[in-house]
Amino acid sequence: MSEELPEHQQFLNPEQFKAVTQTDGAMLILAGAGSGKTRVLTRRIAQLLYNGTDPKAILAVTFTNKAASEMKERVEELVGEAGKKVWVSTFHSSCCRILRQDIEHLGYTQRFSIYDDDDQKRIVRGLLDELNIDRKAHPPKSFLSQIDFHKNRGRGPDEVLKEHRGHDVQTLLRVWRRYEESLLAADALDFNDLIGKVVILFRDHPEVRQKWQERFEYVLVDEYQDTNRLQYALLRVLAEPQRNIAVVGDDDQSIYGFRGADITNILSFEKDYTEANVIRLERNYRSTPNILAVSNALVAKNKGRMEKRLWTEGDPGSKVRMVRRANARDEAEWVADAAQLMQRRGAEWEDIAVIYRTNATSRVFEQAMQRRAIPYRIVGGRKFYARREVRDILCYLRQLTNPADDAAFLRVCNVPTRGIGSKGLADLRKEASTRGEPLLNVAKGMTSGSPRARKAIGAYAELIESLTKWSHELTPAELVARVIKETGYQGMLSAEKTRESEGRLENLNQLCMDAASFEHPDPHANDFETLAGWLDSVALTGQDEQIPDGGMLTLMTVHNSKGLEYPIVFVVHMMEKQFPHARSLDEDGGVEEERRLAYVAFTRAKLQLIITYNVIGPSNDYGGRGGPTDPAEPSRFLFGLPDECLEGDLPDVEPHAAQLKALAVRKKTIHDQKLQAFLERQKENAAVEVEEPDDLRLIEVESSDQISVGVRVHHPRFGVGTVRMVRGRGPIAQVFVAFAGGRTKSVRLGDPSLQLVMD
DNA sequence: CCATACGCTGGTCCT
DNA sequence: CAGCGTATGG
Numbered sequence: 089m090s091e092e093l094p095e096h097q098q099f100l101n102p103e104q105f106k107a108v109t110q111t112d113g114a115m116l117i118l119a120g121a122g123s124g125k126t127r128v129l130t131r132r133i134a135q136l137l138y139n140g141t142d143p144k145a146i147l148a149v150t151f152t153n154k155a156a157s158e159m160k161e162r163v164e165e166l167v168g169e170a171g172k173k174v175w176v177s178t179f180h181s182s183c184c185r186i187l188r189q190d191i192e193h194l195g196y197t198q199r200f201s202i203y204d205d206d207d208q209k210r211i212v213r214g215l216l217d218e219l220n221i222d223r224k225a226h227p228p229k230s231f232l233s234q235i236d237f238h239k240n241r242g243r244g245p246d247e248v249l250k251e252h253r254g255h256d257v258q259t260l261l262r263v264w265r266r267y268e269e270s271l272l273a274a275d276a277l278d279f280n281d282l283i284g285k286v287v288i289l290f291r292d293h294p295e296v297r298q299k300w301q302e303r304f305e306y307v308l309v310d311e312y313q314d315t316n317r318l319q320y321a322l323l324r325v326l327a328e329p330q331r332n333i334a335v336v337g338d339d340d341q342s343i344y345g346f347r348g349a350d351i352t353n354i355l356s357f358e359k360d361y362t363e364a365n366v367i368r369l370e371r372n373y374r375s376t377p378n379i380l381a382v383s384n385a386l387v388a389k390n391k392g393r394m395e396k397r398l399w400t401e402g403d404p405g406s407k408v409r410m411v412r413r414a415n416a417r418d419e420a421e422w423v424a425d426a427a428q429l430m431q432r433r434g435a436e437w438e439d440i441a442v443i444y445r446t447n448a449t450s451r452v453f454e455q456a457m458q459r460r461a462i463p464y465r466i467v468g469g470r471k472f473y474a475r476r477e478v479r480d481i482l483c484y485l486r487q488l489t490n491p492a493d494d495a496a497f498l499r500v501c502n503v504p505t506r507g508i509g510s511k512g513l514a515d516l517r518k519e520a521s522t523r524g525e526p527l528l529n530v531a532k533g534m535t536s537g538s539p540r541a542r543k544a545i546g547a548y549a550e551l552i553e554s555l556t557k558w559s560h561e562l563t564p565a566e567l568v569a570r571v572i573k574e575t576g577y578q579g580m581l582s583a584e585k586t587r588e589s590e591g592r593l594e595n596l597n598q599l600c601m602d603a604a605s606f607e608h609p610d611p612h613a614n615d616f617e618t619l620a621g622w623l624d625s626v627a628l629t630g631q632d633e634q635i636p637d638g639g640m641l642t643l644m645t646v647h648n649s650k651g652l653e654y655p656i657v658f659v660v661h662m663m664e665k666q667f668p669h670a671r672s673l674d675e676d677g678g679v680e681e682e683r684r685l686a687y688v689a690f691t692r693a694k695l696q697l698i699i700t701y702n703v704i705g706p707s708n709d710y711g712g713r714g715g716p717t718d719p720a721e722p723s724r725f726l727f728g729l730p731d732e733c734l735e736g737d738l739p740d741v742e743p744h745a746a747q748l749k750a751l752a753v754r755k756k757t758i759h760d761q762k763l764q765a766f767l768e769r770q771k772e773n774a775a776v777e778v779e780e781p782d783d784l785r786l787i788e789v790e791s792s793d794q795i796s797v798g799v800r801v802h803h804p805r806f807g808v809g810t811v812r813m814v815r816g817r818g819p820i821a822q823v824f825v826a827f828a829g830g831r832t833k834s835v836r837l838g839d840p841s842l843q844l845v846m847d
Numbered sequence: 848c849c850a851t852a853c854g855c856t857g858g859t860c861c862t
Numbered sequence: 863c864a865g866c867g868t869a870t871g872g
Contacts, residue, residue: 152861180862204862279862346860446859476864502849509849538848628862647860669859685860 096134096166100127107334107367108132111139111306114327114361115334116354120398121383121691122374122653125336129310130159132334133174134166136306143173145305147326150178151314151344153629155651159310175304179319181628183282186289186300188624193293194285199490199620201276202627206479207495208232208278214498214517215266221259231263239280240348242287242318274526275492283318290325297325305330311650312337312357316348324360331361339394340387341688343647345681351392372398374653376405378733379690379697385729387687390680407735408690408697410726415704416661420456423658423700427641428460430656437463441642441654443689445667450643453660457641467644477581477592478599482626484571487552488559489620492526501527501548504580508548512541528552551575564619565604572596587799646689657693659686662701663720686725699726800845801825808845 100108104124107117108131119125129148136146150156156177164171175182188198203211212228238248245261245268271277277285290297307327309315312335315323327333335357342351358364372380380400387393413419427440442453450466457464480503483496490496502508515537520530531549534542551574558570572578577596581589606622613621642654661667667686672678690697701722795801799811809825 178862202862282862344861347862448858505850507849511848540848645860671859 094134094138096131096138100124100131101371103367103369103371104128106365107369108135110365111136112332114331114357114364116312116357116361116364116366117334117336117369118354118366118394118396119336119338119369120372120396121338121341121688122372122400123369123398124373125310125338125369126155126159126162126651128369129308129334129336130162130166132308133163133171133176137167137170137174141306143170144175145303146174146308147182147304147306148174148176148308148310149182149323150176150310152651153178153181155310156181158651178628179315179322180279180282181624183286183322184624184628186286187277187282188620190289190293190296191285193296194289195272196275196277196285197490199275201274201486201490201493201496202282202624203271203276203278203495204627205232207276207499210495210498211270211274212263212267215263215270218517218521219262219266221263226259231260231267234260235264235267236278236280237348239278239284240316240318241350242284242316242321270494273492273524274494275490276495280318283322287318287321287325290322301326301328305332307333309333309335309337311341313339313342313351313354314344314347314349315353316344316350317353318348320350320353320356331363333361338396340390340396340684341650343650343681343685343688345677354394368396370397370399372400374694375400375691375697376695377402378405378407379693381733382408382697382729383687383690386690386725387683389728390683392677392680404733406696408699408729408733410734410736411698411700412722413700413702415702416452417456419660419700419702420452421459423453423660423698424456424460424462426698427457427656427658428462431462435656437639437641439655440658441644441649441652441656441692442658442660443644443646443649443692444660445646445669445685447645449661449666453643457643462641463639464641464643467642467648475592475595477577477595481568481571481577481596481599482623484552484555484575485568485619485623487528488556488567488571489616489623491528491552491556494520494527497527497531500575501531501545504576506548506576507544508541512537512545515541516545559619560616563604563615564606564622565600567615567619568596568600568603572600587795590799646685649692650688653692653694655693655695656698657689657696658698658700659689660700662686662699662723662726664723665720667723667725683725686723701726795844802843802845 097105097108101124104127107115107128111132117125117128119128133146133148137143148159150159160171160174160176163174163176175185177185184202187196187200191198191200201207209228209232212231213223216223216226216228216231238244245264248257249261271281290300304326307323309323314337323333323335337354339351339354342349358366375383377400380398384398411419411422413422423442427437427442430440431437444450444453447468450468454464454466480500483493483500486493486496487500498513501513516527516530516534519534519536520527523530528549531545532553534545537545555567555571555574559567562570578593581593581596603619603622606618606625608618608621610617668679668682672682690699701720703720795811800808801811802808803825811825
């Protein structure tokens with residue numbers, strides 16, 4: 089029979105088949121963990137195209153960029169070119185695209201900036217000074233989290249005023265209103281505005297609303313359980329008038345409560361779309377029965393959840409293992425040992441994931457991996473773009489696309505130092521706020537303040553002005569290079585002449601290359617539009633470092649693990665106050681959300697799940713092995729699980745060698761291709777550095793301080809190479825080196841064969 | 848008035 | 863560790 093079916097309809101169970109082929113009308117797909125929800129979504133898109141739907145009329149929204157790019161990839165695999173025209177993106181980037189076209193109705197320009205939390209803080213800080221509010225007693229962050237809280241739920245100051253009274257609210261509202269004014273004046277949106285402004289745009293401008301409603305005939309939503317009120321409002325409008333909306337979600341995997349995710353949106357959906365078809369995908373294809381039984385038992389303890397029976401069949405698999413160690417370090421050592429053992433017995437590194445609740449936990453585990461030279465990667469996203477030098481340069485660029493961007497101005501106007509100090513800035517701000525103009529405007533012809541400050545600030549304005557001219561004539565990459573030079577940033581760093589400053593320079597180099605490789609979705613875009621597009625993508629994605637995931641073990645937070653799966657999963661630091669996190673304990677429903685988080689973590693595992701904890705406490709996050717904190721108790725989530733599926737405390741671990749082998753063979757080809765591409769790219773860099781002098785002056789590398797990106801090293805087997813990346817600190821840091829001929833190797837720093845090349 | 852050095856403190860999760 | 867506030871020196 090399958091021969092007569094088109095490819096995208098093959099190999100589906102009856103429920104999945106229905107979810108794929110009934111394309112019209114509203115549909116609620118309740119999809120348990122591992123029940124093939126991505127498969128269903130991608131194939132549903134394929135089905136739509138198969139039916140002759142215009143790809144441009146399809147909008148698919150996901151929550152994370154990773155999920156979006158993965159889905160896009162899979163759709164293209166299924167349907168080829170047409171897949172490229174489908175909008176598959178996160179809520180935030182879809183909204184950003186809409187606003188870049190139509191925001192002018194709301195008094196912003198198309199060149200608006202996107203503010204991250206750092207920018208937000210900078211603005212609020214200034215506001216508090218202006219309003220004479222004590223920053224110590226009321227930290228900017230507390231205002232911001234309240235503002236975000238309400239915005240996430242689609243409320244504005246007026247609504248909040250109606251609901252609450254009291255002086256606290258009065259101050260909040262004062263700050264909030266000024267905050268909104270400042271953003272409007274700065275032509276900037278925060279993350280919530282990206283969604284919120286679209287909702288307002290559609291509410292107040294019917295002709296715009298209609299345009300987009302007509303454009304999107306079909307709306308699909310992934311991870312629906314994580315939508316907040318605001319996002320739901322947006323979806324409702326977009327799906328009209330056809331009401332062809334399909335949402336896929338699992339109430340047990342709702343883990344974004346802190347961002348306003350509201351599970352009751354699932355109930356609202358059934359109420360608002362009474363015609364909706366409800367389909368349940370309850371068969372799990374991912375995990376072994378033992379893993380599933382433990383996960384089910386865990387999440388069953390939650391009160392407010394929809395009845396769902398997740399089942400699977402086949403060999404029960406190995407039991408879920410629990411391991412207790414004396415302290416964080418021992419725990420990490422054990423995990424690293426176990427991982428190494430598994431790898432020796434046939435598992436690939438990329439089959440293994442270590443999942444934790446908080447980012448800070450990664451460090452101990454990183455160190456343990458480094459000691460054994462286990463290649464690993466951290467899925468954390470932010471890293472590169474969070475670097476100070478990178479963010480500084482981005483702020484310069486933002487001022488070129490948006491001269492009103494005050495947060496960017498404030499961040500970099502004195503980096504490197506140009507004689508603009510706090511007094512001069514204060515005068516400037518005062519003048520700007522009385523004139524109601526952006527800082528940069530006022531800076532050009534400042535009338536207040538001392539002559540010296542005026543001169544310094546005026547010079548800065550001129551600098552930006554001259555760079556702005558360039559922004560229309562240069563490609564983004566050329567422009568970035570120019571900015572780095574003209575602003576004196578390069579000079580500042582090269583004058584420092586430390587390993588660190590050289591590393592920063594290398595990062596900026598990387599930033600240029602990154603800009604060069606950015607492709608604007610619209611091939612006709614000019615340089616300026618390409619720059620703006622690149623800045624958007626940087627702001628919205630945080631973008632992962634370009635390391636292929638082949639050949640490495642993965643470390644990540646639970647939130648980052650959502651939607652992924654691994655044959656072997658370690659869930660670590662399962663202790664009270666960590667998991668559930670201390671901060672969740674006094675929140676309403678906090679512990680239930682933590683339990684869902686644990687459920688998500690557990691259900692990432694396909695073959696083997698290992699849960700570890702220790703009795704001393706979490707690692708002391710930074711630097712120091714800072715000793716025991718509070719004695720820790722095992723997480724409450726480890727109790728009341730089915731005994732027959734568990735085994736305890738034995739450090740030797742038996743992997744399913746045969747199954748892992750089979751998996752490895754299949755995956756290897758894919759990974760090899762990715763790795764190949766990576767190496768190709770590296771080759772271009774390495775080609776420059778092939779010459780290898782006869783008499784090398786070499787000295788032994790003793791600590792990571794001597795090594796940084798760009799430094800040349802020598803290895804007896806591979807010759808001279810350039811350091812591309814350094815992971816971790818101290819004598820056991822892991823170093824990725826590009827050797828001549830395009831080979832990139834990961835070397836352990838302590839490896840005595842690795843030596844520093846002296847010039 | 849500005850730049851720099853240094854000590855203190857805080858702290859989920861993510862777009 | 864980083865970002866902030868304070869103390870000190872140009």
